Amino acid sequence: MTTTGHPGHQTQTGNQSVPDATGHFGIYGGSFAPEALTAALDELTEQYLAAQADPEFQAELARLLRDYAGRPTLITEVPRFAAEAGGGRVFLKREDLAHTGSHKINNVLGQALLTRRMGKTRVIAETGAGQHGVATATACALFGLDCVVYMGEEDTRRQALNVSRMRMLGAEVVPVRSGSQTLKDAMNEAFRDWVASVDNTHYCIGSVGGPHPFPMMVRDFQRIIGVEAREQLLAQVGRLPDAVVACVGGGSNAIGIFHAFVPDTGVQLIGCEAGGEGPEPGRNAATLSSGSAGVLHGMRTFLLQDDEGQTLPTHSISAGLDYPGVGPEHVWLRETGRASYRAITDAQALDGFSVLCRTEGIIPALESSHALAGALQLGRELGPDGLLLVNLSGRGDKDVATVSERLGLL
Amino acid sequence: MTTPATPATPATPGTPAAPLSPVAQAFEKAASEQRAAVVGYLPAGFPSVDGAITAAVAMAESGVDVLEIGLPYSDPLIDGPVIQEAVHAALTNGTHVGDVLRTVEAATAAGVPTLVMTYWNPIDHYGVAAFARDLAAAGGAGLITPDLPPEEAGPWIEASDRYGLDRVFLVAPSSTRERIQTVTAVCRGFVYAASLMGITGTRATVSDQAAGLVSKVRDYTRLPVAVGLGVRDGAQAAQVAGFADGVIVGTAFVQRLLNAPSPDEGIAAVRALAADLAAGARAGSQAAHASPAAPSPAASPAAAANPAAAAGS
Ligand SMILES: Cc1ncc(COP(=O)(O)O)c(C=O)c1O
Numbered sequence: 001m002t003t004t005g006h007p008g009h010q011t012q013t014g015n016q017s018v019p020d021a022t023g024h025f026g027i028y029g030g031s032f033a034p035e036a037l038t039a040a041l042d043e044l045t046e047q048y049l050a051a052q053a054d055p056e057f058q059a060e061l062a063r064l065l066r067d068y069a070g071r072p073t074l075i076t077e078v079p080r081f082a083a084e085a086g087g088g089r090v091f092l093k094r095e096d097l098a099h100t101g102s103h104k105i106n107n108v109l110g111q112a113l114l115t116r117r118m119g120k121t122r123v124i125a126e127t128g129a130g131q132h133g134v135a136t137a138t139a140c141a142l143f144g145l146d147c148v149v150y151m152g153e154e155d156t157r158r159q160a161l162n163v164s165r166m167r168m169l170g171a172e173v174v175p176v177r178s179g180s181q182t183l184k185d186a187m188n189e190a191f192r193d194w195v196a197s198v199d200n201t202h203y204c205i206g207s208v209g210g211p212h213p214f215p216m217m218v219r220d221f222q223r224i225i226g227v228e229a230r231e232q233l234l235a236q237v238g239r240l241p242d243a244v245v246a247c248v249g250g251g252s253n254a255i256g257i258f259h260a261f262v263p264d265t266g267v268q269l270i271g272c273e274a275g276g277e278g279p280e281p282g283r284n285a286a287t288l289s290s291g292s293a294g295v296l297h298g299m300r301t302f303l304l305q306d307d308e309g310q311t312l313p314t315h316s317i318s319a320g321l322d323y324p325g326v327g328p329e330h331v332w333l334r335e336t337g338r339a340s341y342r343a344i345t346d347a348q349a350l351d352g353f354s355v356l357c358r359t360e361g362i363i364p365a366l367e368s369s370h371a372l373a374g375a376l377q378l379g380r381e382l383g384p385d386g387l388l389l390v391n392l393s394g395r396g397d398k399d400v401a402t403v404s405e406r407l408g409l410l
Numbered sequence: 411m412t413t414p415a416t417p418a419t420p421a422t423p424g425t426p427a428a429p430l431s432p433v434a435q436a437f438e439k440a441a442s443e444q445r446a447a448v449v450g451y452l453p454a455g456f457p458s459v460d461g462a463i464t465a466a467v468a469m470a471e472s473g474v475d476v477l478e479i480g481l482p483y484s485d486p487l488i489d490g491p492v493i494q495e496a497v498h499a500a501l502t503n504g505t506h507v508g509d510v511l512r513t514v515e516a517a518t519a520a521g522v523p524t525l526v527m528t529y530w531n532p533i534d535h536y537g538v539a540a541f542a543r544d545l546a547a548a549g550g551a552g553l554i555t556p557d558l559p560p561e562e563a564g565p566w567i568e569a570s571d572r573y574g575l576d577r578v579f580l581v582a583p584s585s586t587r588e589r590i591q592t593v594t595a596v597c598r599g600f601v602y603a604a605s606l607m608g609i610t611g612t613r614a615t616v617s618d619q620a621a622g623l624v625s626k627v628r629d630y631t632r633l634p635v636a637v638g639l640g641v642r643d644g645a646q647a648a649q650v651a652g653f654a655d656g657v658i659v660g661t662a663f664v665q666r667l668l669n670a671p672s673p674d675e676g677i678a679a680v681r682a683l684a685a686d687l688a689a690g691a692r693a694g695s696q697a698a699h700a701s702p703a704a705p706s707p708a709a710s711p712a713a714a715a716n717p718a719a720a721a722g723s
Pocket of ligand 1: 252
């Protein structure tokens, strides 16, 4: 630990550890928040670091993760899927089996405990696929907190199931009509709310983006995915995987499963971004593959932007990946050569979706299907000796309508 | 992070021998005339590039002392619906950075120092030093940067020094004394005090947090302090002029242009608002000088207009 001395779980490659005390992963991250939020962000950092060092907080979070969220989640070997993926061995980390149906609950339970610790009574969130919104609404029901979820209007249509779930759980869902009506605009609207409500409200960001301390804190709450999977795989197979594969929207499930493997330099870390309909500007959400450095939503990171720094429209079949930025730690992991990222098109993701359904009887989320498509590619590259660990970040119920329409199943 | 910083003896403004910037001179001139300065905001490119230039010149001619030209941005995180709508229209019309610089040039030529109000990414993308150079070449006075904290502003501080540009950072009601000290230490031109916790947009009353914030800021700097967010008319300007050196008005101007049935009527409404604000800024300031102890001068038209003090947001 060279830089900070804070007790967060730092990422190290070589002798650098990240983030530094002000949230920088190399030159990325930091805090580009309006001044009105600075005091709240400082307080959050302080409270989070105190909570990290507080055995009672850690014990309560561990209890919730075990008794409420259902952790540890399984790892499942999928031999019939693996046969389509080069004939090696493939294991899925089953975040789809966590309560509420995705990895998002890991982060939300941590932030809900922090909300209570800070004495705040209201939680706001942005959501794309609705999984983070459902997880937030769930935790707020459990803790008796008021909950408002901002969701792009286009996403409220394509993820209607999750809108109903949030409302059943007592949350207010606010459809956002500005801009592209997707995740980015929902996040803008959540920030606008927070600037005015920060006294009693916590903004529960759903991925490893936003101003410091969010990228570090959300990573720390999600790293349990990789910690468990690494142990489970060593116990069941007796060796580390050749590669760990995850989809990348903001990047929380990917950081979550990557993080424990970062020191294992023999393990490739592969992120799968939304390649949409192809590399043309506006037709994808493959930020690391097609973007450039910039500042959005309080962080320096990679962005899809035009030649004057205006955010480009994005497209992905999956609402949860349809975002023009990415968590700053991913940019850093790529620049240090520790992780690599590839773009998976809508069509390839649908193929990954179908293969898993038909070979293994598991219906994955469209987001996770990007990781499955990446695994199909990577397995073929590694061949029959390969051992792959894939993060199945969520289940596919919410995507039934979209997939039925695309594949003509109705 | 919670330890209150010791209030410094008021800092020497800028470097001892530095000549006053055009913005600082505008504040000084207003102060010498016993009135608060009026700072008016408009986004470039709305309703069109030329339409915005006409409106900016009209503001300059009708009582606005300092202009802020907004650089239209796709993700205006701390703007309310009115400015969002105008900025969206400006971008849809195809407004580019070059148009912003042209607007700055025209506004400056009308005799009023002109700052660019901008989210950070377009400047970052243009290149901080290159933008500073081109802004200075267009006659611009500096930047107001609502999402750039001093900690991340190193390259901008360097570039603004090199090109002699003002740099206006914001303080908010939630700012700790320590933060106020950090922020005011890097400001030049004036300090932007956000009157309330919230996004841009007019409010029915002047926030009761504004006066306290201004007085805290004065513990750390001799720079002029201007209050923005929420101010909608001359009555509120008069209230603000009772405790601040400047009144910043944006949404109310944009709203005039949005509501106007024709471009000419929009310009007339902008002129009328500028004159109303200027009159309020004079009356409020003079009333405060006449009875320096009175926090809310009874002579101000605002006192009758809006007795309730709570901030609506
Ligand atoms: C199942 C699932 N996976 C992945 C994501 C993408 O988010 P992240 O990249 O932060 O994991 C989402 C977001 O909505 C999701 O619902």
